[in-house]
Amino acid sequence: MAYFTSLSILVFAVGGCEKISPYVNKVENPSKGFPKGMISLAIMVVVCAILGTFAMGMMFDPAVINESTESFNSYAANGSYWAFQKLGEYWHVGDFFLIIYAICNLISQFAILVLSIDAPLRMLLDNDDTRQFIPSKLQKKNKYGVYSNGILLVAILSGAIILIQSVVPGAAAVLQQLTKLNSVCMPLRYLWVFVAYLALRKAYDKIPAEYRFVKNQGVAKFFGGWCFLITAASCILGMYSDDLFTFALNVITPVILTALGLIMPQIAKREQKKA
Numbered sequence: 001m002a003y004f005t006s007l008s009i010l011v012f013a014v015g016g017c018e019k020i021s022p023y024v025n026k027v028e029n030p031s032k033g034f035p036k037g038m039i040s041l042a043i044m045v046v047v048c049a050i051l052g053t054f055a056m057g058m059m060f061d062p063a064v065i066n067e068s069t070e071s072f073n074s075y076a077a078n079g080s081y082w083a084f085q086k087l088g089e090y091w092h093v094g095d096f097f098l099i100i101y102a103i104c105n106l107i108s109q110f111a112i113l114v115l116s117i118d119a120p121l122r123m124l125l126d127n128d129d130t131r132q133f134i135p136s137k138l139q140k141k142n143k144y145g146v147y148s149n150g151i152l153l154v155a156i157l158s159g160a161i162i163l164i165q166s167v168v169p170g171a172a173a174v175l176q177q178l179t180k181l182n183s184v185c186m187p188l189r190y191l192w193v194f195v196a197y198l199a200l201r202k203a204y205d206k207i208p209a210e211y212r213f214v215k216n217q218g219v220a221k222f223f224g225g226w227c228f229l230i231t232a233a234s235c236i237l238g239m240y241s242d243d244l245f246t247f248a249l250n251v252i253t254p255v256i257l258t259a260l261g262l263i264m265p266q267i268a269k270r271e272q273k274k275a
Contacts, residue, residue: 011187011234014045035213059083069173076176080105121150132272133265157260161253167245177246184238184250185257187231194228 017038027033056079065075075082081098088097124130125139125147142148161181165174200207201220214220239250 009183009238010049011190011231012183013049014042015186015190017041038213056083059086070170073170073173073176076179117151117154118146121147121154125150133268135264135267136271138264157257164249177249180238180241180246181250181253184235185254188235188254190231191228191235194224194231198224198228 024030024034027037060075060079060082064071066072081102084097084101085095088095091097125134131139138150138153139147140149162178165177198221201217201224204217212220214223235254239247239254241247241250
């Protein structure tokens with residue numbers, strides 16, 4: 001059962017691939033180059049995940065890691081750091097590799113934090129077609145051209161989720177639980193992507209496009225539906241937890257975020273009527 005409840009992490013691993021879609025038309029010979037890039041990306045993720053899993057399995061005893069909840073949470077939070085620490089001990093350089101990894105990880109996490117907040121807001125609010133469904137207050141920019149209220153909303157929502165975790169004892173347990181929650185909530189958004197994809201394929205003849213990844217309608221609809229079902233099943237199974245608090249959080253959080261996404265267009269619609 002634990003294996004099936006962890007499937008959402010596999011979907012989470014390839015999350016973000018869709019962000020390269022705006023660059024399709026900039027690729028030389030996109031009909032051949034873009035599919036090759038996507039396939040190469042998927043292979044790299046799979047290979048890195050498999051090799052990384054084998055490497056960690058060889059360095060740490062699974063029996064010790066799964067001996068208790070505390071040891072598993074500590075491994076989930078600090079496993080990569082332990083690995084580089086062991087590597088340094090093997091080459092007799094102390095914590096050199098650990099420090100280098102920690103610095104690189106810190107820089108990358110700051111970059112991801114900025115990109116994960118600012119980029120989606122710009123993709124949503126810089127588009128004339130989608131801006132009409134967003135309340136005007138969230139479209140406010142500061143003098144640097146940043147959607148300040150949008151970032152504030154993200155900070156409030158993220159802060160609330162983290163604050164709720166304060167009832168969980170131990171930093172390692174909190175980090176492990178947040179990782180699990182993220183692996184459920186993040187892939188769920190792709191369900192809307194697959195629904196939109198199927199809707200676009202249905203209107204195939206009405207919408208002109210310079211490039212289509214899959215030209216055959218039957219194949220495109222099959223894979224669109226298949227991806228939707230696999231993602232939905234993985235996320236639903238991923239919500240399950242023996243801990244009642246974790247299970248409730250994994251269910252309630254996506255519901256609240258989805259409700260927020262449905263409420264915003266209604267607020268924008270009301271504003272437009274008043275105007």
